[in-house]
Each structure stands twice: as C-alpha cells, then as structure tokens.
Amino acid sequence: MDFTFNEEQKMVIDGARRFAREKLAPFIAELDEKAEVNLKALKELGKLGYLGMTLPEDFDGSNAGAIAYAASMIEFSKVDAGTAVAVSVQNSLVNDAILTFGTEAQKKEFLPRLASGEWIGCFTLTEANSGSDPGSLRTSAIRDGEHFVLSGTKNFTTNGGIADMMIVFAQTCKEKGAKGISAFLVRTDVPGFKVGKHENKMGIRSSSTTEMVFENCRVPASALLGEENKGLKVALTTLDGGRIGIAAQAVGIAEGALDEAVRYAKERVQFGRPISELEGLQFMLADMATEVEIARTMLFRVAWMKESHSQKFTKEAAMIKLYASEMAHRVCHKALQVHGGYGFMKEYKIERLYRDQRITEIYEGTSEIQRCVIARSLLGE
Ligand SMILES: Cc1cc2nc3c(=O)[nH]c(=O)nc-3n(C[C@H](O)[C@H](O)[C@H](O)COP(=O)(O)OP(=O)(O)OC[C@H]3O[C@@H](n4cnc5c(N)ncnc54)[C@H](O)[C@@H]3O)c2cc1C
Structure with missing residues (x-):
C-alpha cells in the first residue's frame, strides 16, 4: 500500500x-x-x-x-x-x-x-418534478423516422448558460417509465433549444445553473448515447464517478475553511493572547483537521478504485460523497465560529466557503439518497 x-x-x-x-x-x-x-x-x-x-x-x-x-x-x-x-x-x-x-x-x-x-458540456437530468427520483422525468423524445423530437424543460443544470453541448435525458417510451428513458448528445445551437431561467444561488455563485428548454427540438437518432431506453443506466453509472468529484469539492472547501480558521486563530487576540492559545479553540481545530484527513484518505481510495478499474465502487462513492459533504458542513460551521462576528462578514473568505459548502450535500444525490444507495448495497438489493 x-x-x-x-x-x-x-x-x-x-x-x-x-x-x-x-x-x-x-x-x-x-x-x-x-x-x-x-x-x-x-x-x-x-x-x-x-x-x-x-x-x-x-x-x-x-x-x-x-x-x-x-x-x-x-x-x-x-x-x-x-x-x-x-x-x-x-x-x-x-x-x-x-x-x-x-x-x-x-x-x-x-x-x-x-x-x-x-x-463546455453539461449533464441535464433534473426537472421541476423529478429530482431524487430521476425515473419520473417527463421531458419526451418521440421518434420520427431517423430523428427524435425533444420537448420539455430541465432545471438546475450546471454549466447550462455556458454549454456548447449537453447530455440530455428524456423519455423515449412513456409506458416503460424509468425503463423508458434514453440519453442524447445534443449541441446547444440546435433549433428548438434555448437556455431558460438563470438561477440566483446561495453558493457556488461563480457557476452557471440554468433551466434548459426544449420545444420540438429535432435530433438525429445517431445522437442517442448508449442504447435506447437504457438512459437511466447511463445516468446512474455516470453519477458514481461524479460523486468522487463532488466529494473532492467538499474536501477542498473544508481544507480552505480549516486554513482560514488556523490563520485567524493565530492573528486574533482576546484576553491578552491569540485565541489559538485557548484550549477550547485548539480542540475545535484538532477535530476539524482530523475529519478532513479521514475524508481525504477515503477519497483517494475511492478514486484509486475508479482509476484501477478493480471493482465496482457505487457504494464507496456514495459513502465518500456523504461523509465528505457532511464533514465539510461541520468544518465550515466550526471555522466560521472561530472567526466570531467577523466570519459573518463578506470581507472574510469563510463567509463564502460556508455558503459554498451547502450544495455538496444536495447535488448529484442528496445525503439521504446516498444513504439509500449505501443501505441498498448492504442489504443486497
Ligand atoms: C446548484 C445546483 C446545481 C445542480 N446541477 C445539476 C446538474 O448539472 N444536472 C442535473 O441534472 N441536476 C443538477 N442539480 C439538481 C440536483 O441534483 C437535485 O437538486 C438533487 O438531486 C435533489 O433533487 P430535488 O432538488 O428535486 O429535491 P427532492 O428530490 O425533491 O428532495 C427533497 C428532500 O426529500 C428528500 N428525499 C427525496 N427522496 C428521498 C428518499 N427516497 N429517501 C429519503 N429522503 C428523500 C431529499 O433528500 C431532500 O431532502 C443541481 C442542483 C443545484 C441546486
């Protein structure tokens, strides 16, 4: 090892x-x-x-x-x-x-x-009424000879406003429900497509998050990514790898928050000495650093599993996404606390890191969905 x-x-x-x-x-x-x-x-x-x-x-x-x-x-x-x-x-x-x-x-x-x-690409699966349950999506792709015609609206698409191409998930067989979804590779300049609402977000504000609107948008059958009606498999398999990226994002935010907390604790003087000399704060910093280290270690293990193609990593990717995102929540909370009132002010980086962290517990599957994935795997379902 x-x-x-x-x-x-x-x-x-x-x-x-x-x-x-x-x-x-x-x-x-x-x-x-x-x-x-x-x-x-x-x-x-x-x-x-x-x-x-x-x-x-x-x-x-x-x-x-x-x-x-x-x-x-x-x-x-x-x-x-x-x-x-x-x-x-x-x-x-x-x-x-x-x-x-x-x-x-x-x-x-x-x-x-x-x-x-x-x-720049994007991956557009979520809809207004279909988030944690992607099998219930309603955007349709109706076959018309050698083409499919896409209609519907996706939301919350990262990179939506800057994308040149997208992977779109749509229903190709309504009767089959979740087993009737297909994935398509579509350029964003195709007639019938437009970017909809740009979301005004709490965090990760330097990313674009938009609606994606399809109105009788014709794409050739050759745009199918993977087999027809096997789109949910494309989505779920891809999200396993995606969760490594989001877990890494959470670890990075937590490391950034820890760095800020250590720096601030050494600079800030109360009761005649730097607050870093207070044992209560030292314990907080020690707990934060320990949690970050645990997440880093598991993150690289799961990344190694993906890189080495040695085994399926669905459960482990869900575990590290869950742990790293909730760890980042705890670490950012404590790091802001170390800053006292100053941490609440926009002049301090921790204010942004605190907001940025929150999304890591939500996208590419909420923490609850990660727990469902882990439990399903444990119970052999
Ligand atoms: C900034 C941002 C960027 C995003 N980027 C993308 C993107 O690029 N592409 C894309 O397709 N999507 C994207 N999303 C969508 C994101 O993946 C969904 O928001 C997320 O999966 C949750 O879906 P939802 O918001 O509809 O919540 P819901 O599914 O409505 O969940 C609401 C609550 O119910 C809980 N819940 C739901 N089902 C269960 C269950 N079975 N057991 C226990 N609890 C449950 C959830 O955990 C949550 O707490 C993005 C979202 C945001 C906010």
Missing part, C-alpha cells in the same frame, strides 16, 4: 494549486458577488489539460487519472468552488459518460473538443 503521489501526479496537483492561486483567487470575491462565471479561466484549464483528466491521449485527454483529478479538484475548490464544479461536470459527468457509453464516432466528435475546453 502506497499513500504517496507519484511524480506525474505531483506535477498535475502543483499546477492546479498554482492555477487556483494565480487565476482564480484574484477574481472570486467579485464573481461571487456578481454571480458570474470565470469562463476565461475555464478555457485556460482546458488548454492545460484539466478538462480531460480521465480521457486517454487518443482523444486528446491528459490521462492524468482519477486520483490526480480528485486532488486537483481539492485545489480548485479551496479557492473557487464554482469553477471547480464546472471542471467536475466536464470531467466526470460529460467526458466519462461519452467515454463509457459513446460510439467511436461520438467519442471522436465530442471528446477532443471537450478535453481542450473548445466546448
């Missing part, structure tokens, strides 16, 4: 840390305030290989692997969790789905453009 990063991984992770410091940190406070995406940084990340981290070189991927990807996600999330989730969606939800389920022609058309950042 080896717990060290190899030289290649170290280079990739150092590059991510440098990028976060130089290209994300100077802009995040303003982008958070204005709810704007750092598209320039995202495009640059593509050129540097961070948008095709788990893709083979045949498709212009950087082939850095799931471990380096998770570690890079930590570095981006510490500084700008909004840009980090855009990176996560591109790598885990879009690229991985196409690599696993796409035809050779689809891989050749989409993957090099996604890996380089020429195209």
Whole structure:
C-alpha cells in the first residue's frame, strides 16, 4: 500500500494549486458577488489539460487519472468552488459518460473538443418534478423516422448558460417509465433549444445553473448515447464517478475553511493572547483537521478504485460523497465560529466557503439518497 503521489501526479496537483492561486483567487470575491462565471479561466484549464483528466491521449485527454483529478479538484475548490464544479461536470459527468457509453464516432466528435475546453458540456437530468427520483422525468423524445423530437424543460443544470453541448435525458417510451428513458448528445445551437431561467444561488455563485428548454427540438437518432431506453443506466453509472468529484469539492472547501480558521486563530487576540492559545479553540481545530484527513484518505481510495478499474465502487462513492459533504458542513460551521462576528462578514473568505459548502450535500444525490444507495448495497438489493 502506497499513500504517496507519484511524480506525474505531483506535477498535475502543483499546477492546479498554482492555477487556483494565480487565476482564480484574484477574481472570486467579485464573481461571487456578481454571480458570474470565470469562463476565461475555464478555457485556460482546458488548454492545460484539466478538462480531460480521465480521457486517454487518443482523444486528446491528459490521462492524468482519477486520483490526480480528485486532488486537483481539492485545489480548485479551496479557492473557487464554482469553477471547480464546472471542471467536475466536464470531467466526470460529460467526458466519462461519452467515454463509457459513446460510439467511436461520438467519442471522436465530442471528446477532443471537450478535453481542450473548445466546448463546455453539461449533464441535464433534473426537472421541476423529478429530482431524487430521476425515473419520473417527463421531458419526451418521440421518434420520427431517423430523428427524435425533444420537448420539455430541465432545471438546475450546471454549466447550462455556458454549454456548447449537453447530455440530455428524456423519455423515449412513456409506458416503460424509468425503463423508458434514453440519453442524447445534443449541441446547444440546435433549433428548438434555448437556455431558460438563470438561477440566483446561495453558493457556488461563480457557476452557471440554468433551466434548459426544449420545444420540438429535432435530433438525429445517431445522437442517442448508449442504447435506447437504457438512459437511466447511463445516468446512474455516470453519477458514481461524479460523486468522487463532488466529494473532492467538499474536501477542498473544508481544507480552505480549516486554513482560514488556523490563520485567524493565530492573528486574533482576546484576553491578552491569540485565541489559538485557548484550549477550547485548539480542540475545535484538532477535530476539524482530523475529519478532513479521514475524508481525504477515503477519497483517494475511492478514486484509486475508479482509476484501477478493480471493482465496482457505487457504494464507496456514495459513502465518500456523504461523509465528505457532511464533514465539510461541520468544518465550515466550526471555522466560521472561530472567526466570531467577523466570519459573518463578506470581507472574510469563510463567509463564502460556508455558503459554498451547502450544495455538496444536495447535488448529484442528496445525503439521504446516498444513504439509500449505501443501505441498498448492504442489504443486497
Ligand atoms: C446548484 C445546483 C446545481 C445542480 N446541477 C445539476 C446538474 O448539472 N444536472 C442535473 O441534472 N441536476 C443538477 N442539480 C439538481 C440536483 O441534483 C437535485 O437538486 C438533487 O438531486 C435533489 O433533487 P430535488 O432538488 O428535486 O429535491 P427532492 O428530490 O425533491 O428532495 C427533497 C428532500 O426529500 C428528500 N428525499 C427525496 N427522496 C428521498 C428518499 N427516497 N429517501 C429519503 N429522503 C428523500 C431529499 O433528500 C431532500 O431532502 C443541481 C442542483 C443545484 C441546486
């Protein structure tokens, strides 16, 4: 068992840390305030290989692997969790789905453009009345000869407002319910599609979250990703990998919060000495650091499971997504407490980290859904 990063991984992770410091940190406070995406940084990340981290070189991927990807996600999330989730969606939800389920022609058309950042992708499954229960989605895809006609509205789509292509889930056989859903690869310039409402969010405000509206939108049958009526499998398999990205996002936010708490505790003087000398605060910091370390260790183990293709990791991905996101909640809560009243003010980074953390317990399956996945696996269902 080896717990060290190899030289290649170290280079990739150092590059991510440098990028976060130089290209994300100077802009995040303003982008958070204005709810704007750092598209320039995202495009640059593509050129540097961070948008095709788990893709083979045949498709212009950087082939850095799931471990380096998770570690890079930590570095981006510490500084700008909004840009980090855009990176996560591109790598885990879009690229991985196409690599696993796409035809050779689809891989050749989409993957090099996604890996380089020429195209930004999104994964649009959720609808107003279909969140935790994706099998109940209502967007329809009706076959018309060699085409499908898509109608319906998706919501809460990350990267929606900046996407060049999307993976859309729609019902191709209403009678079959959850077994009648298919996945499609669709360009966002296709007639009949438009971006709907842009959400005004509590956190990760430097990410785009929108509705996606389909009005008699015709796509060729060759746009099917995977088999017809097997779309739920595409979604659920892809989300297993996605949860590693979100767990890494949570670990990054928690690490960022811990760093802020340690720094502040050393600077702030009360009762004539730095508050870091108070045992009550030292215990809080010690608990935070211990929880972060536990999550990091399990995160890299699950990333290793994915990278080595050694076994199915559905249960473990749910476990680390659940643990890391709830751990980040506890850590951000304590880190803000260490800051006292100043932590409640926008001038302090912890205020944003506290808001950014909250989504990690909700998207790509809420904590309750992760518990359902883990329990199902334990009970052999
Ligand atoms: C900022 C943001 C970005 C997002 N990005 C994307 C994206 O890119 N693509 C996409 O498709 N979706 C995206 N989503 C949607 C996200 O995945 C869903 O919001 C999430 O899965 C929960 O669905 P819901 O909001 O409809 O809540 P609901 O499913 O209505 O859940 C409400 C409550 O009921 C609980 N609950 C539901 N079912 C069960 C159960 N069986 N057992 C116990 N408790 C249960 C939930 O845990 C929750 O507490 C995003 C959401 C947000 C807020």
